[in-house]
Amino acid sequence: MRNSISWVLWLITTMAILLATRHPIYLVILLSELLLVGNKIAKYQGISSWAVNNLRFLMTMVLLSTVINAFFTHVGSTIVFRLPENWVLIGGNITLESIIYGLINGLVIGSMYITFNITNLALNTKQITGLIPRAFHPIAMTVTVALTFFPSIQQRAREIKEAQMIRGNPMKHISDWLPLFVPLLVTSLENAFQLSESMTARGFHTKYQPHRQEYALMGLIIATFVIFSAWLLRLYNYPKTTSIILYAIGAFLLIAILYKTSQRTQITRYHQETWGRKDILPSVLLGLIIIGWVMLRIVEQGPDLAYTPYPTFSLPSIQFAGILLSLVPLLPILFIDHD
Amino acid sequence: MKNRIASFSFDLIIFLLGFLSLLSPFFFQQARNPGINSSTFPVIVSIILLLCITLVVFEAQSSHLDTKMIALLGVLVAINSGLRFLENAIPGPAGFSPIFFLIIIVGYFFGSKMGFLIGALTLFVSSLITGGVGPWLPGQMITAGWVGQSSALLAPINTLIRIKDKPIEIIILAIFGALWGLLYGVIMNLWFWPFLAASPQLMWTQTAHLIENIQRYFAYYLATSVIWDITRAIGNFLVITVMGAPVIKIFNRFKKRFSFEHTQRTHS
Numbered sequence: 001m002r003n004s005i006s007w008v009l010w011l012i013t014t015m016a017i018l019l020a021t022r023h024p025i026y027l028v029i030l031l032s033e034l035l036l037v038g039n040k041i042a043k044y045q046g047i048s049s050w051a052v053n054n055l056r057f058l059m060t061m062v063l064l065s066t067v068i069n070a071f072f073t074h075v076g077s078t079i080v081f082r083l084p085e086n087w088v089l090i091g092g093n094i095t096l097e098s099i100i101y102g103l104i105n106g107l108v109i110g111s112m113y114i115t116f117n118i119t120n121l122a123l124n125t126k127q128i129t130g131l132i133p134r135a136f137h138p139i140a141m142t143v144t145v146a147l148t149f150f151p152s153i154q155q156r157a158r159e160i161k162e163a164q165m166i167r168g169n170p171m172k173h174i175s176d177w178l179p180l181f182v183p184l185l186v187t188s189l190e191n192a193f194q195l196s197e198s199m200t201a202r203g204f205h206t207k208y209q210p211h212r213q214e215y216a217l218m219g220l221i222i223a224t225f226v227i228f229s230a231w232l233l234r235l236y237n238y239p240k241t242t243s244i245i246l247y248a249i250g251a252f253l254l255i256a257i258l259y260k261t262s263q264r265t266q267i268t269r270y271h272q273e274t275w276g277r278k279d280i281l282p283s284v285l286l287g288l289i290i291i292g293w294v295m296l297r298i299v300e301q302g303p304d305l306a307y308t309p310y311p312t313f314s315l316p317s318i319q320f321a322g323i324l325l326s327l328v329p330l331l332p333i334l335f336i337d338h339d
Numbered sequence: 340m341k342n343r344i345a346s347f348s349f350d351l352i353i354f355l356l357g358f359l360s361l362l363s364p365f366f367f368q369q370a371r372n373p374g375i376n377s378s379t380f381p382v383i384v385s386i387i388l389l390l391c392i393t394l395v396v397f398e399a400q401s402s403h404l405d406t407k408m409i410a411l412l413g414v415l416v417a418i419n420s421g422l423r424f425l426e427n428a429i430p431g432p433a434g435f436s437p438i439f440f441l442i443i444i445v446g447y448f449f450g451s452k453m454g455f456l457i458g459a460l461t462l463f464v465s466s467l468i469t470g471g472v473g474p475w476l477p478g479q480m481i482t483a484g485w486v487g488q489s490s491a492l493l494a495p496i497n498t499l500i501r502i503k504d505k506p507i508e509i510i511i512l513a514i515f516g517a518l519w520g521l522l523y524g525v526i527m528n529l530w531f532w533p534f535l536a537a538s539p540q541l542m543w544t545q546t547a548h549l550i551e552n553i554q555r556y557f558a559y560y561l562a563t564s565v566i567w568d569i570t571r572a573i574g575n576f577l578v579i580t581v582m583g584a585p586v587i588k589i590f591n592r593f594k595k596r597f598s599f600e601h602t603q604r605t606h607s
Contacts, residue, residue: 137400145412150417157421182589185418196407228387
């Protein structure tokens with residue numbers, strides 16, 4: 001599984017499941033799978049301490065979230081200890097329920113972070129920038145320029161810093177960084193000037209049609225407002241179907257405009273992404289899961305992944321469908337290729 | 340002039356749309372319904388913010404980005420991403436980030452579109468480099484974009500009160516940077532507020548009025564991030580005070596060089 005689209009589908013599915021659940025058992029299953037998938041990719045890429053670093057972050061998040069929730073939430077019936085009522089914000093009962101809720105919150109946040117971390121690990125920078133629609137060609141070009149210049153700017157910064165330190169600049173205070181930043185900025189702007197001249201000389205960005213862009217922009221504004229209205233109507237308990245229809249119209253409009261604008265932009269891709277069997281199969285599976293998930297949510301069916309420890313702690317119930325759904329993020333482990 | 344008013348109105352509408360989405364729990368009672376909203380709120384708000392970024396970027400690339408601006412912006416984003424990389428590699432005081440000074444100066448000097456683009460793209464490019472792409476990214480991008488966009492408002496004000504090229508100009512920019520140091524945290528916390536804070540004292544209440552909910556948010560803000568934001572505000576103030584004037588001087592020098600035009604000559 002190497003294709004960026006496959007990974008985006010995996011990301012969407014995993015995030016949808018993560019955001020829908022506060023169930024500690026499903027979360028622990030999800031988290032173990034994420035660590036397995038991430039560790040396998042990291043191992044192939046020769047990164048040794050990936051799991052340890054992520055576990056460290058996860059522990060920090062769980063600890064922070066538990067402490068914040070325990071000390072600021074005084075809801076729940078199982079009192080662990082009490083703090084004086086006159087202590088601002090933290091005074092009151094510290095309950096088992098608030099500790100558990102904080103812990104679950106920490107697990108969700110940590111899992112979300114690890115999910116994105118795995119996507120960052122699986123996709124290289126070129127693949128991520130390749131995901132920018134062609135309609136945003138000038139912006140994608142700017143991002144590419146920035147990414148291309150980044151290593152040379154870093155190298156230049158190191159050289160200037162060394163030169164400054166040889167001259168006795170201690171580089172300790174903010175004002176000591178000025179002799180580094182000024183030459184760095186000046187030389188970089190010189191580079192930008194040369195680059196813009198050569199881009200102009202090569203005829204970059206000359207086939208530009210502003211009137212067509214104005215229509216596209218108007219369409220994008222309408223699509224955004226349609227999606228925003230769908231959300232507002234849902235907030236005010238208008239029929240769900242109205243919101244769903246509006247969401248669909250907004251999304252269709254958005255995709256159609258970006259597709260049409262992209263068609264007008266001609267670019268050359270030197271390294272096309274390929275679709276192997278190990279990309280197609282998981283993509284189809286994940287696509288079907290997403291469609292099924294959305295359909296079930298619309299008809300308000302499907303496994304109940306919710307759990308709350310409030311008001312009195314009780315053990316969470318487990319559903320087979322819930323376990324099955326939490327196994328979905330493990331899918332890439334079957335399809336990961338070793339370079 | 341007509342174009343300027345149209346462009347300003349467009350920016351204002353998109354800003355209001357994004358800001359209103361973030362502030363919706365304060366104004367819309369149903370948006371405070373934790374039963375239907377606490378887990379989906381960050382996702383929907385992130386999507387709306389992403390759409391707002393899309394609109395501003397699309398408009399800016401149609402009206403502003405020629406080859407000169409692409410090259411200039413690309414290089415400035417690379418420098419600023421380097422500063423963020425530095426921040427990750429050598430952690431300074433908690434919350435301090437050196438990226439805001441260049442965003443503010445660029446917005447102030449080159450205008451609101453360039454300010455927005457350097458803010459949003461710095462966060463995007465640096466997250467690609469540091470592997471920090473996540474659901475928080477649209478919020479970070481749009482807020483950093485607003486930092487640059489709003490600093491453009493200072494330019495006509497400073498011209499009007501005749502303080503351009505005087506030391507007070509830098510002090511005003513530094514105070515502006517310090518304010519944004521705090522505001523950045525206040526805004527960034529908004530989209531995550533319902534997700535993290537499950538406490539009745541810290542979370543919004545559906546039946547409470549606006550002031551009470553602001554008090555609850557303020558309590559949440561005090562509990563989670565005020566120290567970080569104060570450090571960021573002080574950092575912004577100091578960096579702009581020290582670096583602001585020389586950087587503006589350099590931009591002044593290069594502005595003339597970057598104003599070349601190319602004309603197509605037709606052969607008869």
